[in-house]
Amino acid sequence: MKLPPLSDPTIDLRSDTLTTPTSAMREEMLAAPVGDDVYGEDPTVNALEARVAALLGHEAGLFVPTGSMGNLLGVWTLVRRGEEVLCDVQAHIARAELGAHAVLHGVTMRTWTSSHGVADTDTVLEQIAAPTPYLVHTAAVAFENSHNFGGGTIQPLPHLREVSVACRERGVGLHLDGARLWNAHIATGVPLADYGALFDTVNVCFSKGLGAPVGSMLVSTRERIDKARVQRKRLGGGMRQVGLLAAAADYALDHHVERLAADHANAAAFAAAVAEKAPSAVTEPQTNIVVLGTGSRPAPEVVAEAAQRGVRISALGPRTVRAVTYLGITEAEAVQAGRLVGGLLCG
Ligand SMILES: Cc1ncc(COP(=O)(O)O)c(C=O)c1O
Structure with missing residues (x-):
């Protein structure tokens, strides 16, 4: 049965990568002083690298x-060809x-299992294999x-601290994929540098x-960042007047970090609206991402039906879907989308 769209325009909750630069951000980009960053001469990039390194308590940064x-280069500075990095299965x-870490750098991976991405300390430490x-x-x-x-x-944080201490005792490196570390920082109040201090x-x-x-x-030590800068160029990632883009990041640090709390509140509002109709499908989100169980319905079917009715979400697994809130999604939209998705998942 073809259902009429619920609203126009579509409420698109597939990912927080769907944000588009605001007018004020675009203005800052246009005004940015720039230079050739491969020569190390872009002042906006240099300032951003110093700013973010300081925020995370590290010596140096690489845009x-x-x-x-960023993950590829970070892991590469810690793991040699034929060695492994341990991480969560998801x-x-x-x-x-x-497979970039394997294809490009000969790094193998072994994974631990967890509950929603969070494992206990022993599960992680038991996997570490000493050199033999x-x-x-x-x-x-x-x-x-x-x-x-x-x-x-x-x-x-206590879990990260325990693992960090144990890894350092054993000479094992630590990498953090903090793509959304800003969200963790805003949700917990833990300073970014406290997270940064636990990782290489x-x-x-x-x-x-x-x-x-x-x-x-x-971000890392000056020595690792110098090494990563060379490898970035080798990978084709040496960019020229890229201060235009660094300016956008700089603007985001000034104006879009604190406001992540609104995304978290909107994710909670979405989850609560789902729960009104389908309480067993959802648990309260910790940040801006909500994962829903689709019960007996295949996830792609739920995604397709939601899209037909004006709400876009993504399938994560055979019976799980994901909705993400971000800059530009209002509370009213989050609630409206949650009610619609909840209606698809009840019964
Ligand atoms: C947790 C996490 N790490 C790394 C990345 C990779 O970022 P990019 O898409 O900029 O390569 C993503 C992208 O969504 C992500 O969610």
């Missing part, structure tokens, strides 16, 4: 086009970076915070909830 490249680096002549050497452990496929879940390399993204069109930043 990269994507979060995937981690973005394991599932959604198209017969087992793959665990060179690094990688976390994702907040955890995308886990449903925007936050890694508890951290990748953060400006093009998700922060609303910039492009851009991520890898």
